[in-house]
Structures are given as C-alpha cells and as structure tokens.
Amino acid sequence: MNEIKLFCPATIANVSCGFDVLGLCLDSTGDEMIVRKTPEKGVKITKIIGQDLPLETEKNVAGVAVLAMLKEIDSEFGFEIEINKKIKPGSGIGSSAASAAGAVFGVNKLLNKPFSKEKLVEFAMMGEALASGAPHADNVAPALLGGFTLVKGYEPFEVLKLQTPSELFATVIHPQIEVKTADARSVIKQNIPLKKAIMQWGNLAALVSALYTEDYDLLSRCLHDEIVEPMRSPLIPGFFKVKEAAKNAGALGSGISGSGPSIFALSKGEATAKKVATAMAEIYKDFGVAYDTHVSTINTEGIKIM
Ligand code: HSE
Numbered sequence: 251m252n253e254i255k256l257f258c259p260a261t262i263a264n265v266s267c268g269f270d271v272l273g274l275c276l277d278s279t280g281d282e283m284i285v286r287k288t289p290e291k292g293v294k295i296t297k298i299i300g301q302d303l304p305l306e307t308e309k310n311v312a313g314v315a316v317l318a319m320l321k322e323i324d325s326e327f328g329f330e331i332e333i334n335k336k337i338k339p340g341s342g343i344g345s346s347a348a349s350a351a352g353a354v355f356g357v358n359k360l361l362n363k364p365f366s367k368e369k370l371v372e373f374a375m376m377g378e379a380l381a382s383g384a385p386h387a388d389n390v391a392p393a394l395l396g397g398f399t400l401v402k403g404y405e406p407f408e409v410l411k412l413q414t415p416s417e418l419f420a421t422v423i424h425p426q427i428e429v430k431t432a433d434a435r436s437v438i439k440q441n442i443p444l445k446k447a448i449m450q451w452g453n454l455a456a457l458v459s460a461l462y463t464e465d466y467d468l469l470s471r472c473l474h475d476e477i478v479e480p481m482r483s484p485l486i487p488g489f490f491k492v493k494e495a496a497k498n499a500g501a502l503g504s505g506i507s508g509s510g511p512s513i514f515a516l517s518k519g520e521a522t523a524k525k526v527a528t529a530m531a532e533i534y535k536d537f538g539v540a541y542d543t544h545v546s547t548i549n550t551e552g553i554k555i556m
Pocket of ligand 1: 270
C-alpha cells in the first residue's frame with residue numbers, strides 16, 4: 251500500500267466534568283486526508299484545502315506529530331500529506347487533533363502498524379502542544395481510539411477507551427466566532443477549592459459508571475462542570491441561554507465543547523438530539539450570531555479509511 255485516504259473525525263473534549271482527560275468522538279463532521287509514501291525520507295505537507303494553515307512541516311500540527319513518530323522508527327521512505335480541512339480551527343471540536351491524529355494513523359498504517367493506537371495518541375499530542383501550547387490528549391485520543399476515552403494520567407501517559415451507551419447522540423452548535431484554545435486556557439485559574447474538586451471527581455467517576463451501565467439519568471446528573479465552565483462561559487455569547495434551551499428540549503446535559511466556542515449537548519435518541527439542535531439554534535437566531543449545528547452518533551471506531 252502506497253497511499254491511504256482517511257476521514258479524521260471531530261471530537262468533543264472535556265465533556266463537562268473531565269477537563270483534559272475525557273473526550274468523545276463524533277461522526278457528523280471531520281477532515282479528509284491523503285497520506286502517501288515518498289522515496290525521500292521525512293514528511294512534507296503538500297496541500298491544504300479549506301483553511302489557511304502553514305505548510306511548513308515544523309509549523310503544522312500534522313507535520314510535528316509525524317516527526318515525533320519518525321524519531322522512534324527508522325523508516326526507509328518518507329511521507330507526503332494532503333489535508334482537506336472541513337473542521338474550522340478555533341471551533342472547539344478538535345480541528346488540530348483531527349489533523350494530527352489522522353497523520354500519525356495514516357503513516358502508521360503505511361508502515362504496517364508498528365505502533366499501537368495508544369502510542370499514536372502520544373505522537374498526536376505533539377500536534378496539540380504546537381497548536382495550543384499544552385500537550386492535552388482529550389481530542390486526539392477519541393479521534394484515534396473512537397468512542398469515549400479517558401486519560402488516566404499524563405506522567406506516565408496512560409489512556410483508556412470506555413464503553414459508549416448505544417442510544418447516545420451528540421448535538422453541537424458552533425457560533426461562528428473563533429476562540430483560540432491557548433486563550434481559553436489562559437483564563438483558567440491554576441488552583442481550585444477542594445470543595446469544587448470533590449464535586450468534579452465525583453461527577454467524573456459516576457459518569458464513567460453511567461457509560462458502562464447505560465444509566466442515562468445518572469449520566470445526566472454527572473454532566474456538570476464546577477471548575478472550568480464558570481471561567482470560560484463569558485467567552486461564549488448566550489452560553490447559559492443555549493444550555494437552558496437544550497435542557498428544556500430534553501437533553502441529558504450540555505456544556506462547552508473543548509475550549510469552545512462550540513456548545514455540545516448529549517441526548518438519549520436521535521429525535522431528542524434533533525429537537526435539541528433546533529432549540530439551541532433558536533437562541534442564536536435571536537442573538538443574530540451566525541452558527542451551524544450538527545447531530546451525530548458517537549463514532550466508536552474513530553478515524554476511518556475511506
Ligand atoms: N481540554 C482542552 C481544553 C481541550 O479544554 O483546553 C481543547 O480542545
């Protein structure tokens with residue numbers, strides 16, 4: 251095999267109570283990517299369609315992720331990458347993660363899979379470090395492993411794939427403003443009161459239990475963010491109105507998708523998820539903010555070969 255074409259899915263990081271550790275994979279939107287073998291060693295980004303992003307390997311999230319990988323293996327050939335960016339950078343649904351994860355997945359496949367998907371997460375994280383200054387894995391892990399993923403720890407790095415309840419759907423609304431992850435991270439205080447930490451880890455642990463027992467009511471009670479959402483919500487116009495509209499339309503819960511500005515909601519069943527999308531959109535219609543919405547199953551596979 252000399253060439254591979256991939257669908258690199260969008261993802262929702264944090265999922266309210268799991269800042270930097272919890273994420274889930276979407277199916278409704280994603281980048282497309284072609285990875286090709288070349289006789290010259292190294293990696294080149296040859297084409298980017300849809301967004302104005304750097305082609306220089308060291309400045310491109312896909313490029314640095316593959317460079318991290320090639321440091322650990324002696325490949326007799328190199329790679330070139332074409333990216334059709336369908337996920338807008340700064341939208342909060344893992345744009346940089348899709349490119350970084352797709353690139354390492356594609357190269358690994360063309361090398362006959364020397365690395366596990368968990369190891370690929372670590373390489374892809376180098377792309378996130380370039381994009382936001384912080385090597386977080388809560389977008390690249392669900393993009394690579396699919397479903398819900400949990401980073402058990404960063405030092406040493408350990409990531410787990412969790413179970414996905416069968417009737418769970420995600421709704422995402424993306425107000426057309428850009429929030430850079432680095433900026434959204436700069437508003438977060440570095441210390442938190444113990445009382446809030448207790449609420450957060452209680453919710454996170456119970457959410458994991460709810461995923462395995464398919465307990466949608468428990469899942470609903472866990473979708474709270476005591477720590478980061480209060481600090482970031484001022485960056486997103488109409489955030490609390492959108493949350494309220496989602497809840498009233500039957501969502502299990504909602505929150506900031508990754509570092510925003512997209513807002514996600516989770517629902518039991520597609521019909522409810524669609525009602526939630528309409529209700530969320532009504533708020534932005536009133537605000538006069540341009541937006542787009544999508545409803546998605548949870549993609550339990552992750553990156554797909556097209
Ligand atoms: N956990 C990261 C953050 C995700 O919230 O900054 C960014 O998509």
